[in-house]
Amino acid sequence: MSDEIILRVEGLMTQFSTDYGLVKAVDGVSFDLRRGETLGLVGESGCGKSVTNLSIMRLIQSPPGKTVAGKVLYQGRDLLQVSDEEVRVLRGKNISMIFQDPLTSLNPVLTVSLQIMEALQLHHGLKKKEAKAKAIEMLRLIGIPDPERRANDYPHQFSGGMRQRVMIAIALSCDPEILIADEPTTALDVTIQAQILELIKDLSARSSTSVIMITHDLGVVAGICDSVCVMYAGRVVERASVDDLFYDPKHPYTRGLLESIPRLDRAEEYGTVGGKRLYSIPGSPPSLIAMPPCCPFNSRCARAMDICRRAYPPETSLAGRSPRTVSCWLHAKEN
Amino acid sequence: MASRKIKLNSIALVGIIIIAVYVVGIVVSLFWLPCDPVAMDTEHVLEAPALSSGHLLGTDEFGRDILSRIMKGALVSLLISIAATAIGAVLGTLMGIWAGYKGGRWDHWLMRLADVLFSFPSLLLAIFVMSILGEKTVNVVIAIGLVYIPQFARISRGSVLTIKSNEFVRAAKSNGASSGFILFRHLLPNILVPLIVQISLSLSVAILLESSLSFLGLGVQPPAPSWGNMLSGARKVMVIAPWTAVYPGLAIVFLVLGFNLLGDGLRDILDPRMRNVG
Amino acid sequence: MGRYIARRLLSLIPVLFGVSLIVFFLVRLIPGSALEMYMGTQVEATPQQMEELKRIFGEDKPVPVLYVEWLGQLLRGDFGYSLRTGRPVLPDILSRLPLSLELTLLALVIALAIGIPQGIFASLKQNPVADLANRIAGLLGLSLPQFWLAALMVLAFSNTQGWIPMGNYIKFTVDPLRNLKMLFLPALAIGIGLAAVVMRYTRNSMLEVLQMDYIRTAKAKGLKKRVVIGRHALKNAILPVITVVGFNTGYLLGGSIVIEEVFALPGMGRLALYAIYQRDYPVIQGVVLVIATIFVLVNLLTDVIYALVDPRIRLDEGGR
Numbered sequence: 001m002s003d004e005i006i007l008r009v010e011g012l013m014t015q016f017s018t019d020y021g022l023v024k025a026v027d028g029v030s031f032d033l034r035r036g037e038t039l040g041l042v043g044e045s046g047c048g049k050s051v052t053n054l055s056i057m058r059l060i061q062s063p064p065g066k067t068v069a070g071k072v073l074y075q076g077r078d079l080l081q082v083s084d085e086e087v088r089v090l091r092g093k094n095i096s097m098i099f100q101d102p103l104t105s106l107n108p109v110l111t112v113s114l115q116i117m118e119a120l121q122l123h124h125g126l127k128k129k130e131a132k133a134k135a136i137e138m139l140r141l142i143g144i145p146d147p148e149r150r151a152n153d154y155p156h157q158f159s160g161g162m163r164q165r166v167m168i169a170i171a172l173s174c175d176p177e178i179l180i181a182d183e184p185t186t187a188l189d190v191t192i193q194a195q196i197l198e199l200i201k202d203l204s205a206r207s208s209t210s211v212i213m214i215t216h217d218l219g220v221v222a223g224i225c226d227s228v229c230v231m232y233a234g235r236v237v238e239r240a241s242v243d244d245l246f247y248d249p250k251h252p253y254t255r256g257l258l259e260s261i262p263r264l265d266r267a268e269e270y271g272t273v274g275g276k277r278l279y280s281i282p283g284s285p286p287s288l289i290a291m292p293p294c295c296p297f298n299s300r301c302a303r304a305m306d307i308c309r310r311a312y313p314p315e316t317s318l319a320g321r322s323p324r325t326v327s328c329w330l331h332a333k334e335n
Numbered sequence: 336m337a338s339r340k341i342k343l344n345s346i347a348l349v350g351i352i353i354i355a356v357y358v359v360g361i362v363v364s365l366f367w368l369p370c371d372p373v374a375m376d377t378e379h380v381l382e383a384p385a386l387s388s389g390h391l392l393g394t395d396e397f398g399r400d401i402l403s404r405i406m407k408g409a410l411v412s413l414l415i416s417i418a419a420t421a422i423g424a425v426l427g428t429l430m431g432i433w434a435g436y437k438g439g440r441w442d443h444w445l446m447r448l449a450d451v452l453f454s455f456p457s458l459l460l461a462i463f464v465m466s467i468l469g470e471k472t473v474n475v476v477i478a479i480g481l482v483y484i485p486q487f488a489r490i491s492r493g494s495v496l497t498i499k500s501n502e503f504v505r506a507a508k509s510n511g512a513s514s515g516f517i518l519f520r521h522l523l524p525n526i527l528v529p530l531i532v533q534i535s536l537s538l539s540v541a542i543l544l545e546s547s548l549s550f551l552g553l554g555v556q557p558p559a560p561s562w563g564n565m566l567s568g569a570r571k572v573m574v575i576a577p578w579t580a581v582y583p584g585l586a587i588v589f590l591v592l593g594f595n596l597l598g599d600g601l602r603d604i605l606d607p608r609m610r611n612v613g
Numbered sequence: 614m615g616r617y618i619a620r621r622l623l624s625l626i627p628v629l630f631g632v633s634l635i636v637f638f639l640v641r642l643i644p645g646s647a648l649e650m651y652m653g654t655q656v657e658a659t660p661q662q663m664e665e666l667k668r669i670f671g672e673d674k675p676v677p678v679l680y681v682e683w684l685g686q687l688l689r690g691d692f693g694y695s696l697r698t699g700r701p702v703l704p705d706i707l708s709r710l711p712l713s714l715e716l717t718l719l720a721l722v723i724a725l726a727i728g729i730p731q732g733i734f735a736s737l738k739q740n741p742v743a744d745l746a747n748r749i750a751g752l753l754g755l756s757l758p759q760f761w762l763a764a765l766m767v768l769a770f771s772n773t774q775g776w777i778p779m780g781n782y783i784k785f786t787v788d789p790l791r792n793l794k795m796l797f798l799p800a801l802a803i804g805i806g807l808a809a810v811v812m813r814y815t816r817n818s819m820l821e822v823l824q825m826d827y828i829r830t831a832k833a834k835g836l837k838k839r840v841v842i843g844r845h846a847l848k849n850a851i852l853p854v855i856t857v858v859g860f861n862t863g864y865l866l867g868g869s870i871v872i873e874e875v876f877a878l879p880g881m882g883r884l885a886l887y888a889i890y891q892r893d894y895p896v897i898q899g900v901v902l903v904i905a906t907i908f909v910l911v912n913l914l915t916d917v918i919y920a921l922v923d924p925r926i927r928l929d930e931g932g933r
Contacts, residue, residue, distance in 0.1 A: 059832055091835030099833075104826040109848045109923055119834045154924040170834065346748075451631030454905045454912075458867030459885075463901050466889040467639050543758055547871055550760045551886060566761060570875075573768055580768065584761035591756035599752060 006210060007033040007056075007178060012070035014048075014055045017063065021289040025051040025065070027234035030315075032323075033178065036208035038201075040221040040242070042257075043231035044285055049214045052231070053180045055080075057097060058087045074178075093123040096171035100183040102163035106155040112139070112166050113151035116173055123174045138169040142199060161192035165199065172203050179204060180212045185220065197224050218261060222246060227322065230254050233286055233296035236315075241322040250318065250326040252301045256281040295329065305329055347600025353593030361410045370400035372407040373558045381576040393578040396568055401579065404560035405586050411472070411561050412590070416541035418476045423483020424534055428526075431488035435495025446492070449485035457482045461544055465553040475554050479544050483537055490533055494526040535598030539591045546587050562587050617920055617927055621913050632905045633687065636898050637680050687902070693895035695888075702899040706881060710903070713873070713880040715785060717865045719793075719800035721858070724807035724865075729854070731808075732815025733847070736823065747812070754809030759868050763802040763875040770798065782879055799876045803868040807861055814857050818850040825849070852923055859915025863908050 014026040026048045033039055041049045054060050055067045058079065072079040074095070079087060099105040107115060116135040120126045126134065132151070139147035142165040155163055164184060171179055181200060185193035201224045204211050213225055221228055221242065228245050230238040230253065238251040249255045259279045283300035295301070298308040307329050316331050318324040369391065376398030384393040384401075392401040434445040455463070464478035548554035549563025557564050562583045569579035674682075686693070692702035735747045770776040776798055785792040822828065823846055831845045870882030877883075881900055888896035920926040 057833060059829060088835050088837070091833055093835055097830075097833040099826060099830060101826060105830045107827040107831070107845050107849070108925060110845070118831075118836060118840075122834070122836060156925050167830075170830075447627065447631060450628055451635060453863075454628060454632050454909050455901070456863030456865075456867035456904065456908060458870060459863075459901065459904055462870065462885075462889060463636075463639065463897070466892070466897060467642055539756065546758055547760060550758075551871065551874065553889070563758075563760075566758075566764060570764060573764065574771065577768060580761070580764055584758065584765070587758050587761065588753075588756050591758075592753060595752045595755055599748075 002035045002208075004035045005032045006035050006074065008071075008073040009052075009056065010071040010073070012052060012055055012067070012072065014051050014060060014065060014067045016065045018289075023288045024234055024291065025288060026055060026067075027288075027291075029070075029231070029234070029236050031229050031236060031239060033210050033212065035177075035210055036205075037227060038204065038211040038213060038225045040225035040228040041212060041214045041231060042216065042218065042221055042228055044216060046285060046288070047231045048234040048288075049231050050182050053097065053182060053212060053214060057091060057095060057180070058084075059097075092119045092171075092176070093174050094176055095178045095180065096174070096176040097180040097182065098164075098167045098171045098184050101187045102160060102167050103155065103187075105167060106163060108155055111152050111154055112158070116166070116170050119170060119174050134173070135169075138173050139166070141203075142166070142169045160188050161195065164188060164192075164196055168196070168199060168203070172207075172209070175207055176209060178210045178212065180214070182214045183216070184213075186215070186217075193220075194223075200224065218257060230257070233291070234288060235296070235327065236325075237297070237328065238326045240320075240324045240326075244320060244322065244324055250331055251297075251328050252303055252330070253281070253297050256300075295327075303330060344600065344604065347597050347604065350593045350596030350598075350600060353589055354597065357409055357413070357590050357593070360406055361413060364403075364406040364410060368403040368406060370403045372399060372403040372560050375399060381572060381579070383576070384578055392582045393576070395565065395579050396572045396576075399560075401565070401582055404565060405562065405583060408555075408560040408562045408565065408583070409586065409590070411555055411559070412542050412545055412587075415472065415476055415479070415545045415555075416538050419479035419541050419545075420483060420534060420537045422476065422480030423537065424487050424530070426480070427484040427487025428491040428530065430484065431491030431493075432495055432526075434488065435492040435499065442492075445488070449488045452481070452485040457540075458544060458547055461548060462551065462553060465548060470553055470556055472555055472559075475545055475548055478548070479541050482544070483541075486537070487530075487533065490529050491526055494529060498525055532598055532602045535594055535601060539594035539598065542587065542591050542594070614920065614927055618917055621916055625909055625913060628909055629906060632909070633684060633902065634680070636901050636905075637683060640894050640898055641676065692899040692902075695896050696893045697888075697891050697896075702895050705884065705896070706899050706903055709879060709881045709884055711785070712782070712878060713866075713869050713882055714907075715792075716796055716800055716803070716869050716872070716878070716880060717862070719796055720804035720807065720865050720868070721862070723800055723804035724811050725858070727804075727808040728811025729815050729851075732812040732854075733819055733842070735812065735816040736819035736850075737842075747816075751809040751812050754805045754812075757805060759802050759806065760871045760875055762805065763799065763872050766798045766802060767875060777876065796878075799872045799878065802875075803865055803872050806868070807858070807865060810857060810861060811854060814854045815850065818853050819846060822846045822850040848922060852919060855915060855919050855922065859912050862911045862915075866904055866908060 009032075010030050012026050012029040013024070016023040016025055029048070029052050031039065041052065043049050051060070051065075055070075056072050056079065058067070060067060067080055070080060074090075077086075079090070106112070113132060113135045116138055117126075117128070117131040120131040120134055121128070136147045136151050139151060144150050144162060144165065150158075155166070158166065164187075168184075179200075184200070185196050188196065197220060200211065200213075203209070211224075213220065215221060225242050227241045228239070229236045230245070230251065232253050238245070238249070238254050240250075245254065246258065249258055256279075260281060281300055286296050286299065293312055294310060295304075295308040295313050298304040301308065313327045313329045313332055315325050315327045318326060318331065376394070378398065380394060380398045381396060382390055382394045382398075384391060390400050390402065392405065395401055395404070430445055430449070434442040452460070460482050461475075461478040464481055465474055468474040468477065545554055546561065546563035546566070549561040550567045552564070552567060554563055555561035557568065565583040566580055569576075569583070573580040690703055692706070694701055695705070731747060731751075735744055738744055767777055776794060783791050783795065828841060828845060831841045836845075869880060870886055872878070873880040873883040874886055881903065885897060885900035885904075887893075888900065
């Protein structure tokens, strides 16, 4: 992992007009991505992690959604400002994405080889024969047995784990600089999850592809990420390297998340009279419609102060070996 | 978003308005008609439409007032359509519910019957039945109703099957709910929506079927006016008297359009899937 | 794939059986037997002649036996004789079949050629006003009575050369261009209604498909919009359209009866109509059977085409 920053997101804001009002799904998200880095984007359902990444690739359905502010700096350009055509050229070639549900994300009436070949033919100008050969190679690489025959099969003829591998093959076939993985293992069995993560880790290491890994599972983060952004209610509340985050979490929400993980080494304590209960953060995530200016976590925060209810905390940089920020009044410095 | 719902409602609304116009015309026709629809007037044959002559839409090849005949024909056409759709809907729905609910042999054989009836193109079946039963108005109702039975059976059976396999029905059953209760509470709302939409569309098709049959001479018999047989008579003379063909046809088009608009608008409002689209 | 076709063919047999049953028994319901009607035209007959006539008209045997005999005859290609002309029924029907089929086929082509592009266009929602206009036009197309449209066409084009057949039908094999020209308007009259249906189904189906995850994947791959719509979306969206078209072919076949009458085309439909006017029951039975059979076969064809497009249907393939 080098120090070269290849993607910089600044103040991204994406909103959705719904029957109930304006939903601020992403409300000022910023982070950097380095070459070869695997960045985890963590948070509960609805915190805006998927929308963030769809916004980066300009895949937000408009209407009802719209990216209203921010910058996505890549290769010296702001992706939010360039033309549709310029973005389209980058998709699949420089920035690829894999999605959560491989069954619905693959086209059921097209063979898997065709779906892999498309990208190759488009981005690398391969002829049909060459593309087919490369597609078979990719299938072999991701561990599909008997790839020549299976290439002509359809998505419904594969198991869930295999389908996700196919998605990975499609995404990585053109050697992208950035791979965005949107909860790639959520829909899969636990045993398969590990395999898929290994695969992603392997393949990305080979070509030093940067990965943005979106997940709600801290275990996944611990497994393959180099650094983490914790998101809550459409904003980044803490950014740190994986080690820093797990050993020294600063934001109360991060702490709450880590507390919530049931721990085997404390197993005897749970369920005993007077012992620990399984911890969960009290309350529920706020509605993203018409949020007043405050820290969105304050209603559930054990350490909320008066100022937390009145103003959004600034992003504070903390000292450390790797870059680290937190958005919390507890850590806000006078600078 | 809300504006879209209003726009959808307006489609159904236009449909209702159109139908209402016809209904008003029909009610009026029960008490008063511009002229006697069957009175032939050989001195005023094939007169062009004119306010002065008292024949707003002209006269046909027998000197009969076209407007009056259209108004009278409306009653017949609408009655036949409603009756036929009612028969088809009631019988078909019962058949479908029975088949879906009972399953097994009942389902198998009833649906076979429906499939066989389905194998006949609608107009063909209606014509065939008419040729057997004879050209009485009542038979038109039976013929068209017969065409509709399999359609309604399919729809209601589909709804029943969906309900049967639904998780919440199993949950209700495991809580001790009786079959009748389940049928009433769960089936009815589910089946109502596609049924209503289908009824509206069936009404429109019924009018077309009836007028086709009358056109072919197999429906309402002259001198009783039906839009279809008016058009049939007009064929010979329409080159010199186009109004004899145009106006009855327009009468059909607008009433059918009214029902189609209504059905379409209803479908958009009631079908939850469509609501989320675009 | 082959096994799928075979299975579907097998399921056709009971349906065709049912169709023949209905046709046979419905005709039997007619008040007054065929013999009585025949007798109505004769003055009198001797008892022996009555016996003979009864035998010919099959009234000496019980009905189920008659059905089986009739079925046997059908399978041997003997559809009986016309009560009016005395000619065998089947050859007459078959000679008129090509015209009706051609007409129906043309109507189908017109309906698809108008309906599908319009439906796709409407689903892309470039212009909400155009979308509404499209929708109204579609509903209007459904509301036009075919015979009225046909009559108006005859009225409008009666003076223009070659567009209205009016008794001077030229076969496709004789002069394809003139044949197509004179069948175009009739096919249009039949097809407009179906075009409206196709347009709305295509539009709705496309709208649904465009919301699907795999479209998002296709876009994420950087594919051009044309490819996304043409290859990814359309192939999925066309499926319900295939089903509904197969379904509505019956509508086309039925419509041809009326249209053939208005345009004076010597097709099967017209044959059936005049047979009905004249109570020529063997002919009626024959035509109804043929049309119903065609319809059933078309439905089979529809299912096969559907399976060709949608690989998930071909369940017997390996079964992984």
